[in-house]
Amino acid sequence: MKIPLVDLAWQHDQIADEVRAGLDRVVAEGAFILGPEVASFEQEFARASGVAHCVGVGSGTDALELCLRAAGVSVGDEVVVPANTFIASALAVVRAGARPVFVDADPDTHLIDVQAALDRVGPATRAILPVDLFGQIAPIEQLADGLGGPAGTAAGPIIVEDAAQSQGARRHGRHSGSFGSIAGTSFYPGKNLGAWGDAGAVMTDDAELAGRVRRLRQYGSETKYEHPELGFNSRLDSVQAVVLRAKLARLDAWNQLRREAAARYDVLLADLPDVVRPETLPGNEHVWHLYTVRVPERDRVLAALHAAGVGAGVHYPVPIHLQGAFAGHGHRAGDFPVAEAAAQQLISLPIYPGIEPAQQERVVSVLADARAAA
Numbered sequence: 001m002k003i004p005l006v007d008l009a010w011q012h013d014q015i016a017d018e019v020r021a022g023l024d025r026v027v028a029e030g031a032f033i034l035g036p037e038v039a040s041f042e043q044e045f046a047r048a049s050g051v052a053h054c055v056g057v058g059s060g061t062d063a064l065e066l067c068l069r070a071a072g073v074s075v076g077d078e079v080v081v082p083a084n085t086f087i088a089s090a091l092a093v094v095r096a097g098a099r100p101v102f103v104d105a106d107p108d109t110h111l112i113d114v115q116a117a118l119d120r121v122g123p124a125t126r127a128i129l130p131v132d133l134f135g136q137i138a139p140i141e142q143l144a145d146g147l148g149g150p151a152g153t154a155a156g157p158i159i160v161e162d163a164a165q166s167q168g169a170r171r172h173g174r175h176s177g178s179f180g181s182i183a184g185t186s187f188y189p190g191k192n193l194g195a196w197g198d199a200g201a202v203m204t205d206d207a208e209l210a211g212r213v214r215r216l217r218q219y220g221s222e223t224k225y226e227h228p229e230l231g232f233n234s235r236l237d238s239v240q241a242v243v244l245r246a247k248l249a250r251l252d253a254w255n256q257l258r259r260e261a262a263a264r265y266d267v268l269l270a271d272l273p274d275v276v277r278p279e280t281l282p283g284n285e286h287v288w289h290l291y292t293v294r295v296p297e298r299d300r301v302l303a304a305l306h307a308a309g310v311g312a313g314v315h316y317p318v319p320i321h322l323q324g325a326f327a328g329h330g331h332r333a334g335d336f337p338v339a340e341a342a343a344q345q346l347i348s349l350p351i352y353p354g355i356e357p358a359q360q361e362r363v364v365s366v367l368a369d370a371r372a373a374a
């Protein structure tokens, strides 16, 4: 029994007819870039995220860069970023011209260490970029409180939410993408809301920020061939919007299936005392982009899972501050012990809407055997 880390075919089967009809509309209209499908998706996703504005862009990395640029972050500025995230969170900062300042994670949730982030705020800090890692929203209201007010109104650093792993999640009833002054998300195919290629979006309640992102994504232009500022070409295209609209209509139901699968793992793993199950922060409705456990002798256990056809993953094997790309920052092993321990101990077990209970039982039995063989 082969069990992949993610199974996109199950999703595609459910939306195939709807997408085919949508693609026919796009071809008939000839509106391949932006166009009515994109405008409809932007409205639908803004409503689903509880924000006033959604702007579709080319990728999640672009979304975060455009968030920072729209907020005026640039050369000489610092942005506080967790060390244990996908590297794109930090790349967006660099691409905006600023310097990422890394901080460690909370040892239980692996979300950003709020106190460490606040401690790193200095005169050059223009933004903090918390990441909704693995599918639960970071304690962003605590960051905002620590900065002295609701995000976006304080005179100090603004908060930019990296919501790439949390589509559909809620925290104290508020939606992913609605925390902070502005948020970026990714519709990379494997995300909870995934396109058929690269895609992303920016969410905000601030009309001025949204307007700036709209100009930046479109060559710095609002009126064709008038370019008051330097922009980019980073737009959501109509084909992706068709796919995303079909999947958005099912996102809550699919996230519910992920929650049921996570609850099943919780029960199956309860008998394995040395496997630490993921912790959900109080107030969070988790959407389980990833189900990560901590195990001793991770690499040996991982090899056993792979040998048995279980597509387990590691998120992430090297924390950002130890990546070659950031060697110039002068970090060393030991600087962020929680992020470094996570890199050595975490395993992501297969989870996706459509995973069968028998598949999960198999994953856990292989995991149990691998530990017993230690």
Ligand SMILES: *Cc1c(COP(=O)(O)O)cnc(C)c1O
Binding pocket: 059, 060, 061, 062, 085, 086, 088, 089, 131, 162, 164, 165, 185, 186, 187, 188, 198, 199, 200
């Ligand atoms: C996927 C991801 C991104 C980047 O998104 P792309 O669409 O691949 O550019 C950024 N941050 C996090 C946390 C991610 O998981």
